[in-house]
Amino acid sequence: MTIYSWVAILVTLGLAVLIAKPAGLYLAKAFDYEKNGLDRWFGPVERVIFHASGIRQGNQTWKMYALSAVLSNLAMMLIVYLIFRLQGFLPLNPSGVSNMEPTLAFNTVVAFMTNTDLQHYSGESGLSYFSQMIGIVFMMFTSTATGVAAAMAFIRGLAGKPIGNFFVDLVRAITRVLLPMSFVSALIFAALGVPQTLASSAIAHTLQGTEQQIARGPIASFLSIKQFGNNGGGFVGVNSAHPFENPGGFSNMLQILLMMLIGTSLPFAYGKMVGNAKQGRVLFVSMLMMFIVMLGVLLSAESAGNPAFHALGIGHDQVSMEGKEVRFGMAQSALFATVTTATETGAVNTMHDTLTPIGGMVPLANMMLNTVFGGAGVGIMNVLMYAMIAVFLSGLMVGRTPEFLGKKLEGKEMKLIAVNLLVTPFLILAPTALALLAYPDTISNPGFHGLTQAIYEFTSSANNNGSGFEGLGDNTPFWNIATGVVMFLGRYFSIVVLLAVAGSLAAKKPVPVTSGTFRTDTALFGGVFLIIVILVGALTYFPAIVLGPVAEHLTLRP
Amino acid sequence: MRTIWMMLRASVVLMALILLYQLAVLGIAQAAMPDKANGSLIYNESHEVVGSRLIGQSFTDPSFFHGRVSSIEYDAGASGTPNYAPSNPDLLQRLADTAEAWKRENPNVPVNELPIDLITNSGSGLDPEISPDAARVQIPRVSEATGISAEELERMIRDHTRGRDLGFLGEPGVNVLQLNIEVQQRTAQ
Numbered sequence: 144m145t146i147y148s149w150v151a152i153l154v155t156l157g158l159a160v161l162i163a164k165p166a167g168l169y170l171a172k173a174f175d176y177e178k179n180g181l182d183r184w185f186g187p188v189e190r191v192i193f194h195a196s197g198i199r200q201g202n203q204t205w206k207m208y209a210l211s212a213v214l215s216n217l218a219m220m221l222i223v224y225l226i227f228r229l230q231g232f233l234p235l236n237p238s239g240v241s242n243m244e245p246t247l248a249f250n251t252v253v254a255f256m257t258n259t260d261l262q263h264y265s266g267e268s269g270l271s272y273f274s275q276m277i278g279i280v281f282m283m284f285t286s287t288a289t290g291v292a293a294a295m296a297f298i299r300g301l302a303g304k305p306i307g308n309f310f311v312d313l314v315r316a317i318t319r320v321l322l323p324m325s326f327v328s329a330l331i332f333a334a335l336g337v338p339q340t341l342a343s344s345a346i347a348h349t350l351q352g353t354e355q356q357i358a359r360g361p362i363a364s365f366l367s368i369k370q371f372g373n374n375g376g377g378f379v380g381v382n383s384a385h386p387f388e389n390p391g392g393f394s395n396m397l398q399i400l401l402m403m404l405i406g407t408s409l410p411f412a413y414g415k416m417v418g419n420a421k422q423g424r425v426l427f428v429s430m431l432m433m434f435i436v437m438l439g440v441l442l443s444a445e446s447a448g449n450p451a452f453h454a455l456g457i458g459h460d461q462v463s464m465e466g467k468e469v470r471f472g473m474a475q476s477a478l479f480a481t482v483t484t485a486t487e488t489g490a491v492n493t494m495h496d497t498l499t500p501i502g503g504m505v506p507l508a509n510m511m512l513n514t515v516f517g518g519a520g521v522g523i524m525n526v527l528m529y530a531m532i533a534v535f536l537s538g539l540m541v542g543r544t545p546e547f548l549g550k551k552l553e554g555k556e557m558k559l560i561a562v563n564l565l566v567t568p569f570l571i572l573a574p575t576a577l578a579l580l581a582y583p584d585t586i587s588n589p590g591f592h593g594l595t596q597a598i599y600e601f602t603s604s605a606n607n608n609g610s611g612f613e614g615l616g617d618n619t620p621f622w623n624i625a626t627g628v629v630m631f632l633g634r635y636f637s638i639v640v641l642l643a644v645a646g647s648l649a650a651k652k653p654v655p656v657t658s659g660t661f662r663t664d665t666a667l668f669g670g671v672f673l674i675i676v677i678l679v680g681a682l683t684y685f686p687a688i689v690l691g692p693v694a695e696h697l698t699l700r701p
Numbered sequence: 702m703r704t705i706w707m708m709l710r711a712s713v714v715l716m717a718l719i720l721l722y723q724l725a726v727l728g729i730a731q732a733a734m735p736d737k738a739n740g741s742l743i744y745n746e747s748h749e750v751v752g753s754r755l756i757g758q759s760f761t762d763p764s765f766f767h768g769r770v771s772s773i774e775y776d777a778g779a780s781g782t783p784n785y786a787p788s789n790p791d792l793l794q795r796l797a798d799t800a801e802a803w804k805r806e807n808p809n810v811p812v813n814e815l816p817i818d819l820i821t822n823s824g825s826g827l828d829p830e831i832s833p834d835a836a837r838v839q840i841p842r843v844s845e846a847t848g849i850s851a852e853e854l855e856r857m858i859r860d861h862t863r864g865r866d867l868g869f870l871g872e873p874g875v876n877v878l879q880l881n882i883e884v885q886q887r888t889a890q
Binding site for chain 1: 704705706707708709710711712713714715716718719720722723725726727729730731734737738739740741742749750751752753754755756757758759760761762765769775776777778779780781782783784785786787788789790792793796797800812813815816817818820821822823824825826827828829830831832863865866867869870871872874878881882885
């Protein structure tokens, strides 16, 4: 790796760390129900939205909050499903895209509403501009807002405050956070060369005398929310590897920063909201450490190149460039791949299927752990769940009733958490087994890599990431329905269960902190937290990792 | 029931707001930077589109510099790669084929001097660039086919090399289409 690559990585991560805290404090303020200065700016617009929609702003119980989230998301899915199924008859369709097939439309609405953005279609040929702008971008905003809202309710519950109102949080997330940032970054992207047009494909007469059709569209306004909201679904098929969706090194850095922004700032927002800034910082540092290890593994695997190439006498001593773009090179591709899976975004600027075996294991592990920052909102919820497990296990070891933020963690909460912990691996491993048994012909790469392809698809679905090992022939009724169901359960089951935990904790009387209380804002706690995350992850997924990437790695070595 | 009605209403209101955002970006981009907003298209003297600065084109003629391997043959109505795993036998077969083709077209440059980006499929299948090294190894062939001197081609490659953004972000690359446009103009003279 060159010195430039190191500087680029250091500067990018340095900036991400620098803006995390101020952004976190802003988030805490934006969702504070006490009157504050932000109301003056955003209040008027929000009042119009509340009035036009008939939203009432009173506090909800956790059950009402969870129900509102799930039902409103279902209502949005229904509307967009109809748009996809009828897009052939709707306006803004200059390329004449036809109506979407039912199982694919089901998969796509679930994918975008759950913030997963798994794509079994290709944007250039599968969706009209109307579907992209009114269907996809709409769901990108509202799914992110739903995730952030759920996180805010969860944190309020932990802090012993009223849970809040889902609709107020949903609207605030859009008006105070998502829209302003998306607007500014969309304009920057446009200035860097990302198209923003309603014109149909351009037809070019090439130098060699053939015709080249060049797909374009309103990409800039799509791109900013795709990254900022940890959505990750591309306007075009190859996502941020496409020169229109990521024209150069600077746009690449901006996308990485946008992906990291919500995930890195939420620990600080959490610290502020529960009145323990130090604990937020401990969680942030723990996650950053995991991130750096993951990035290191990926960089070293990719810079070693593909030994199978070297055996042919080609590309000796050169990094792996299959599935990568020249303008990013190996290092910026590896950084992007680590960030997009750590933050559960799922955008790609390199094809993960073509990564070296150990390189491809890193995105997979990031998604399986789902605690290396994690997706917009749901990431911090998952992290706090692991923090509670850490507290609980530490309590068991020293024989004391475990406490978290001054509340006793008891059987009820731990049962809910245990169920949640078991559901995700089940959602990944059971359908993978089914796919391998019943539909092996949809898997494009032979051998151990084929297993990784199937596991990756379901891991990505269950954790709402949405990137894929795209060689998979996944636009079939089986994959569409199976991943659709997995995405739906992976998203809403976990949100509802964790809100139940928060509701249960909020109702408890606080216990006074004594010298015997296990402190959860120390480096020691950070260490325990990390051990628990790695232990749980390793126990669950180790066999799958060994049979997939590790086995492939061993077969490649001469 | 009233709640469901409220949810549908809220969805439509938010849809309108979000559409408004996209139209605002559209208006500003089209007014302030129409060239980029419409896809950075390149026109010839007769105002025909010959391509886009950001999108690669298929070059097979020996008198042009060639771009990266593209399984979709630079069909920019789509995008993609074959997504070969490092262990896929088809990948090794393609590699061997590319090497054979290289030997036929460039008898003077040994295969082991090939930069990796020239023999691998890009992520998008539309990569507009190759590394400066990958352009330089093609100089002997292009020079022979066009009659342009090697020094002149060297200069043209330097002119069309894009440095790292802000001096440190990403990797340098040579825009193959713009380079070939100049090659074509020189040959026509």
